[in-house]
Amino acid sequence: MSSTVSTDAPKAGPLARSDDGTMASRVRRRLTSRVASVISIIIALIWTIPTFGLFVSSLRPEEDIKTTGWWTFFAHPKLTLDNYNEVVFGTSATSGRLASYFINSLVITVPAVLFSVTLAAMAAYALSQLNFRGRDWIFIGVFALQIVPLQMALIPLLKLLNSYTSLGGGFFAVWFAHTCFGLPLGIFLLHNFMVELPKDLFEAARVDGAGPATTFWRIVLPLITPALASLTIFQFLWIWNDLLVALVFTSGQGNRPLTVRLAELAGTRGNDWQRLTSGAFVSMIIPLVVFLSLQRYFVRGLLAGGVKG
Incomplete structure (x- = not known):
């Protein structure tokens, strides 16, 4: 009497390996375990303690800041907004007067981010999807520019602007520099993202009669939104927190950003801790808003290309 064995039954043996036994699944289980979660929480708390202490100090009266540590606030809590009022809206020579510098930082950062991200996206599209002579050599040159130290190009670029234009020392100079x-970094990051896009999309667009510009605006930009958000966050944080480029390419209170004024407060009024702590948090407001508003796109941009299938 013969028996029929189903061929759909899974094969047993040393060669049979389920998905749960792969390296990726083992790493995923370890990173999502309770021990890993507890370690992550502890690291996050340790990382946050200095910032929390700075925030508490910014709300304490001047006398308390200069006589006791911030941790004593919980035993004798006293809060005041005088530090922020003085550092932002104060008019005396010893006050921060950060309101005008805050506006200067916005005027510098927003256009510089728009210029750099927009030009990087268009250049990355041309270098990744358009065929022309010398394309690969241009990309290699762009990649090599990341190796050049920023400090080496500051003075030559400033002399170039002063010699051939009358726009040195103003907003245009710092926009151009940033x-x-x-x-280079923006083109490199977006290029690597665009080359992973399916070629069928571009072939279908050409069949439908779409030119390079239409393909870029209608197809490529919506698909690279996570990468654009990640690049925008990086550029915004770098430009907003920049001090060196601002010192070289700006002059006078009329166009210098917030970081320059904070450096002056730390250098000339280093004993006024209440102004330094509140000024530090004033400078953190806009970057926090930008990061939190683009956080979901930022995470998607970091994970893009990491999973195939």
Whole structure:
């Protein structure tokens, strides 16, 4: 009497390996375990303690800041907004007067980010999807520009602007500098993202009669939104927190950003801790808003290309 064995039954043996036994699944289980979660929480708390102490100090009266540590606040809590009022809206020579510098930082950062991200996206599209002579050599040159130290190009670029234009020392100079220094990394990151896009999309667009410009605006930009958000966050944080480029390419209170004024407060009024702590948090407001608003796109941009299938 013969028996029929189903061929759909899974094969047993040393060669049979389920998905749960792969290296990726083992790493995923370890990173999502309770021990890993507890370690992550502990690291996050340790990382946050200095910032929390700075925030508490910014809300304490001047006398308390200079006589006791911030941790004593919980035993004798006293809060005041005088530090922020003085550092932002104060008019005396010893006050922060950060309101005008805050506006200067916005005027510098927003256009510089728009210029650098937009030009990087268009250049990355041309270098990744358009065929022309010398394309690969241009990309290699852009990649090599990331190796050049920023400090080496500051003075030559400033002399170039002063010699051939009358725009040195103003907003245009610092926009131009930040755009030039941000393009190599931006083009490199977006290029690597665009080359992973399916070629069928571009072939279908050409069949439908779409030109390079239409393909870029209608197809490529919506698909690279996570990468653009990640690059925007990086550029915004770098330009907003920049001090060196601002010192070289700006002059006078009329166009210098917030970081320059904070450096002056730390250097000339180093004993006024209440102004330094509150000024530090004033400078953190906009970057926190930008990061939190683009956080979901930022995570997607970091994970893009990491999973195939």
